[in-house]
Amino acid sequence: MADYTEASRNKCAACFRQFNKLEHLVDHMRTSYHSIHEPTCGICKKHCRSFESLREHLIGPLPKQECKNIFSVRGCKFCLTVLDSPNACRFHQDRCQFSVANGLAARFSNIGLRDNLTIDNGVMRGNQVVALACKMVGGGSDGSLDLCARVCIVDENENIIFHSYVKPPIPVTNYRYESTGIRPEYLRDAMPLRQVQRKIQDFLCNGEAMWRIQPRNSGTARILVGHGLDHDLDRLQLEYPSIMIRDTAKYPPLMKTSKLSNSLRYLTQAYLGYDIQTEIQDPYEDCVATMRLYKRMRSQFHKREEHPLASDPQNRNNFAAWRQNELERLSPEEMLAISRSDYYCWCLDS
Numbered sequence: 001m002a003d004y005t006e007a008s009r010n011k012c013a014a015c016f017r018q019f020n021k022l023e024h025l026v027d028h029m030r031t032s033y034h035s036i037h038e039p040t041c042g043i044c045k046k047h048c049r050s051f052e053s054l055r056e057h058l059i060g061p062l063p064k065q066e067c068k069n070i071f072s073v074r075g076c077k078f079c080l081t082v083l084d085s086p087n088a089c090r091f092h093q094d095r096c097q098f099s100v101a102n103g104l105a106a107r108f109s110n111i112g113l114r115d116n117l118t119i120d121n122g123v124m125r126g127n128q129v130v131a132l133a134c135k136m137v138g139g140g141s142d143g144s145l146d147l148c149a150r151v152c153i154v155d156e157n158e159n160i161i162f163h164s165y166v167k168p169p170i171p172v173t174n175y176r177y178e179s180t181g182i183r184p185e186y187l188r189d190a191m192p193l194r195q196v197q198r199k200i201q202d203f204l205c206n207g208e209a210m211w212r213i214q215p216r217n218s219g220t221a222r223i224l225v226g227h228g229l230d231h232d233l234d235r236l237q238l239e240y241p242s243i244m245i246r247d248t249a250k251y252p253p254l255m256k257t258s259k260l261s262n263s264l265r266y267l268t269q270a271y272l273g274y275d276i277q278t279e280i281q282d283p284y285e286d287c288v289a290t291m292r293l294y295k296r297m298r299s300q301f302h303k304r305e306e307h308p309l310a311s312d313p314q315n316r317n318n319f320a321a322w323r324q325n326e327l328e329r330l331s332p333e334e335m336l337a338i339s340r341s342d343y344y345c346w347c348l349d350s
């Protein structure tokens with residue numbers, strides 16, 4: 001058929017969508033921000049917007065049959081990479097799956113901030129990274145207003161840096177005991193919110209003035225990992241620059257295909273292979289889960305590019321400055337080669 005070459009010429013080199021007309025492929029490339037940072041099928045090299053859609057492609061529902069067949073013999077169901085052999089896959093998968101973070105933290109529930117924290121990982125490799133999580137009790141007449149009553153911070157090696165009850169500034173009307181395990185007497189003499197807020201703020205900025213904090217490994221301020229951090233920070237009355245925040249609820253590769261957030265519980269189950277938040281919830285458990293997810297995402301191996309983001313001035317917002325007829329002269333592969341990501345991939349922290 002005469003159309004055959006025309007059709008494959010108008011096929012997106014990343015997501016493999018076919019377009020009837022070249023100009024439609026160009027329009028697609030202008031708005032899709034395909035990049036080497038997207039989750040990619042280890043078999044057919046299709047790019048997906050999220051790991052969720054890669055999972056659908058490899059496992060189902062409605063998988064691509066050839067990829068599914070190979071993946072079912074030598075694919076890791078946690079990180080979705082494809083190994084060389086079924087044996088290598090078993091070995092890999094055993095190490096890829098995490099087990100429950102032990103609940104030691106719960107027993108040491110008031111650990112003050114170790115301000116002089118030094119993380120000795122041998123090599124200097126960019127900013128220190130910490131994870132933060134809170135547990136909320138209820139305030140207001142119907143108990144629906146979230147008040148932070150417990151906060152935990154861990155370092156990259158899952159060591160506790162800070163773990164404390166917090167005395168909310170207004171009366172607690174619902175302790176939500178079944179999930180928080182918090183009793184009134186735990187909060188009576190706890191550290192006041194204001195003091196917690198100041199300590200954590202100083203700890204995160206780590207001697208750097210907030211307004212001077214720059215992205216990408218240039219200062220002493222710490223990278224902050226968490227899940228739904230907007231809410232945690234709001235309840236702690238903390239401000240922190242978004243360039244230093246790595247939120248597992250908002251990182252596009254970890255979001256649903258519908259672009260909504262996944263729950264931390266789901267992410268931990270699907271990508272790390274264990275259950276959290278089964279009984280009384282300790283924020284330590286959430287810290288560890290988010291840190292593990294962060295480190296897994298950071299360790300993705302993606303080619304190094306000079307200017308990895310579409311928003312970098314050198315990329316002129318990808319195709320914004322290109323004329324339509326210039327783009328129409330490029331092959332689909334050439335268009336993909338100059339396309340850059342519209343989100344900050346965490347591999348760039350490594």
Ligand SMILES: [Zn+2]
Pocket residue numbers: 012013014015016017028032034
């Ligand atoms: Zn595409």
Ligand SMILES: [Zn+2]
Pocket residue numbers: 036037300302345346347348
């Ligand atoms: Zn990347």
Ligand SMILES: [Zn+2]
Pocket residue numbers: 041042043044045046057064067
């Ligand atoms: Zn595939």
Ligand SMILES: [Zn+2]
Pocket residue numbers: 076077078079080081092093096
């Ligand atoms: Zn794996």
